[in-house]
Structures are given as C-alpha cells and as structure tokens.
Amino acid sequence: MRVVVDSCIELLAIVQLLADCRGPSGERVLTRLDMPYLRAAQRRFSAWSDHPAVARHKQMHQQGFWFGHPPHAMLFLSEPPDLAVLQPIDAFVVERAGGADALSDWIELLRRFARDSNFVEFYREQQPFYQTMVDRYEETVSQVDYVDQLETYYGQSQASYTIILAPLYHPGGFGPRVERGPGCYDVYNISGPYDVAPDGVPTFGGTEELRRIVWHEFGHSFVNHLIDRHLDLVMEPCSVLLADVKARIEEAPNVSWAVFVHEWISEHVVRAVTTRLAYRELGEGPGDLALQKEYSQGYTYVGELAEELKRYERKRAKYPTFESFLPELLQVFERACSAC
Numbered sequence: 093m094r095v096v097v098d099s100c101i102e103l104l105a106i107v108q109l110l111a112d113c114r115g116p117s118g119e120r121v122l123t124r125l126d127m128p129y130l131r132a133a134q135r136r137f138s139a140w141s142d143h144p145a146v147a148r149h150k151q152m153h154q155q156g157f158w159f160g161h162p163p164h165a166m167l168f169l170s171e172p173p174d175l176a177v178l179q180p181i182d183a184f185v186v187e188r189a190g191g192a193d194a195l196s197d198w199i200e201l202l203r204r205f206a207r208d209s210n211f212v213e214f215y216r217e218q219q220p221f222y223q224t225m226v227d228r229y230e231e232t233v234s235q236v237d238y239v240d241q242l243e244t245y246y247g248q249s250q251a252s253y254t255i256i257l258a259p260l261y262h263p264g265g266f267g268p269r270v271e272r273g274p275g276c277y278d279v280y281n282i283s284g285p286y287d288v289a290p291d292g293v294p295t296f297g298g299t300e301e302l303r304r305i306v307w308h309e310f311g312h313s314f315v316n317h318l319i320d321r322h323l324d325l326v327m328e329p330c331s332v333l334l335a336d337v338k339a340r341i342e343e344a345p346n347v348s349w350a351v352f353v354h355e356w357i358s359e360h361v362v363r364a365v366t367t368r369l370a371y372r373e374l375g376e377g378p379g380d381l382a383l384q385k386e387y388s389q390g391y392t393y394v395g396e397l398a399e400e401l402k403r404y405e406r407k408r409a410k411y412p413t414f415e416s417f418l419p420e421l422l423q424v425f426e427r428a429c430s431a432c
Contacts, residue, residue, distance in 0.1 A: 268280050
C-alpha cells in the first residue's frame with residue numbers, strides 16, 4: 093500500500109480552491125481547516141482566480157461534475173503541466189463531465205492554468221511539507237495489513253493500492269479505481285485531513301479514523317462496479333423507499349435518478365461491510381459503535397445489510413466472492429420495500 097502526494101490532485105485542488113464550489117446542500121469538497129499550506133496556496137494563486145480554468149470548473153461543477161468525479165479524472169493524466177491522457181478515462185466520469193469534448197476542454201484549461209501560474213514550481217517548493225505528511229501517515233498505516241483484510245472479505249485482489257494524501261480536501265475522501273488491464277485495477281483512496289498538528293502539518297486521523305477511511309474508500313473499488321451490474325434489482329424498490337426524494341431528483345438539472353440510486357446503494361453496501369469488519373476485527377463494542385455511527389448519518393439499512401452479511405461470512409464455500417453474494421444482499425431493499 094503506497095502513500096503519496098499527487099501533483100495532479102494538488103493542481104485540481106488549487107483550482108477548486110479558487111472556484112470555491114459548494115454542493116447542492118452547501119457542502120464543500122475542500123478542507124475547513126486553517127493551515128500554513130492553505131494560506132501559501134491562497135497567496136501564490138489568488139492572482140489566477142479569474143483564469144478560464146477556474147471559470148470552466150465552476151460551470152462544470154454546477155452541471156454535476158463534482159465531488160469524486162474531477163479527482164477520478166485526474167488519475168488518468170500524466171504530471172502537470174503536460175496532463176497527457178495516459179489511457180481512456182472511465183465512461184462514467186466522461187458522462188458526468190458532460191461528454192468527451194467538455195472533458196477534453198477542461199483538461200486543456202488545466203494545462204494552461206498549470207503553465208500560466210507556474211504550478212510546478214510551487215509543487216516542488218512544497219516537497220519537504222509533502223514528505224513530512226507521508227512519513228507520519230506511513231507510521232500509522234503500516235501497523236495493520238489492510239490489504240489482506242479487504243481482499244479476504246471481498247474474495248478479490250487488486251493490482252495495487254495507493255493512498256493519496258490531499259491536504260486541501262475535506263476529511264474523508266474518495267475511492268476511485270483505474271483499469272490496468274482486463275479485470276485488473278489500481279485502486280485509490282484520496283484522503284483529506286482531520287486536523288492540523290502544532291507544527292502546521294495536517295493530520296489524517298488516528299488509528300481509528302484511518303482504519304475506517306481505508307476500509308471505506310478502498311471498499312468502493314470492490315463494490316461500485318458490482319452495483320452497476322445489478323442496478324436493475326434495486327431501482328423499483330428504491331423508487332418506493334425513496335419516494336419522498338424521487339420527484340426532487342428527477343426535477344433537478346443534470347442529476348440522474350439512476351446515478352442517485354447507484355450512489356445511495358453503494359454507500360449503504362460499503363458502510364455495511366465496514367461495519368462487519370469492525371465487528372470481526374475489533375470486537376462487539378467497536379462494531380456496535382460503527383453501526384450506530386452509520387445510523388446517525390442516515391444510512392437506515394446498514395444494520396439489515398450487516399446482518400445479512402453474516403450469512404455470507406458463514407457460507408464462503410458457497411459464496412467465495414462478494415460478487416457471488418451481492419444479488420442476495422440486495423434483497424434487503426426489496427424486503428424493506430414490501431414492508432412499506
């Protein structure tokens with residue numbers, strides 16, 4: 093499991109900082125923490141707040157290209173300022189960007205921003221800061237074999253695991269993946285800080301927070317594509333379970349009901365797995381706390397999903413992989429719909 097700081101993600105974060113974009117409910121993708129690095133970025137790049145790349149990012153954000161989609165796109169590119177497209181970008185990301193031409197134009201403007209603002213010089217100047225973050229994070233993450241825990245539970249292996257520390261991002265992160273070859277993926281956890289140390293270096297949580305984020309964000313690389321394959325199983329039940337929000341979603345510009353359901357189901361399933369991992373790896377008390385935390389954040393069906401996952405754990409000879417059990421797991425939503 094590699095721990096790195098990525099120049100493409102830092103370039104994007106600075107453009108997002110200048111764009112000051114908010115989510116539908118006012119949520120921010122960037123940190124609320126005050127730190128020397130944030131102030132240095134603001135001083136260095138504030139003169140470029142009217143750059144076409146910033147304006148275009150604001151526009152695309154308003155059209156639905158936000159949260160995990162822009163950083164996912166950056167994983168397909170070479171280092172700034174070239175930002176060469178190294179392989180075809182995931183079709184889902186292209187769709188959320190508004191199509192191939194819109195995404196290509198956005199990348200070209202990021203290239204211009206990187207050159208015009210001399211981003212690479214700033215990135216090089218910050219190398220000691222980045223290395224300190226990486227060293228401190230590695231001290232904590234190396235204490236547990238998270239890869240073995242994840243691959244054993246899901247019954248699947250990945251080509252590589254990379255944690256990208258993104259000091260300007262919100263606490264938590266994103267869990268994208270990039271196909272290396274047929275059925276072979278490099279998976280990522282793009283993680284933002286929880287706090288700032290007295291010396292001004294952001295921290296990414298203690299063992300408990302780090303464990304939860306690693307399980308959760310890497311979990312999306314095991315789960316999301318499987319939900320795509322079985323989305324038809326949950327569309328009708330979700331139309332009943334989410335009847336109070338369905339009309340609002342369908343009327344919202346650039347928001348697809350299918351995409352909303354996919355993300356809602358994926359979050360529930362990943363959170364159910366992390367809850368079961370807490371029970372299995374840490375014990376009853378931490379498992380109960382993990383479950384209550386999911387309930388408190390509005391994930392109503394995590395408990396039922398986690399209970400169903402016990403059957404998966406008991407019958408691994410019948411269900412060697414998570415994928416083989418998923419259709420049965422998704423019946424939780426159908427049963428909940430029947431009970432309405």
